[in-house]
Amino acid sequence: MPGGGELSYAQGMAAVHETSHWMGLLHTFEGDSCTSDGDFIADTPQQSVSTDQYPRSPAKDTYPDQPRLDPIYNYMDYSTDECYEGFMPMQHQRMMEMWAMHRAGHVAA
């Protein structure tokens, strides 16, 4: 968080990451396996381990036999704040569905 000791992770993007968990998303590396369902999101690339820092070169690719690189730019990885860019379309869809199912219209008693 801002003001924290680890500068590359202290620009506020942890709030996006954690809020996205609250909105129903799992980590892109969930399950740490190439045979599991991972994050249960079909359009995020398979990823076996979380990302540390911002691996620019060589590109991080824990499944070189699959067509896409690791989603290091995704808010649901563990990359640095500078590295994060956004979500995949089906992650947006999941959050909207989870919001409608679990959050919207529920008033605390």
Ligand SMILES: [Zn+2]
């Ligand atoms: Zn997390």
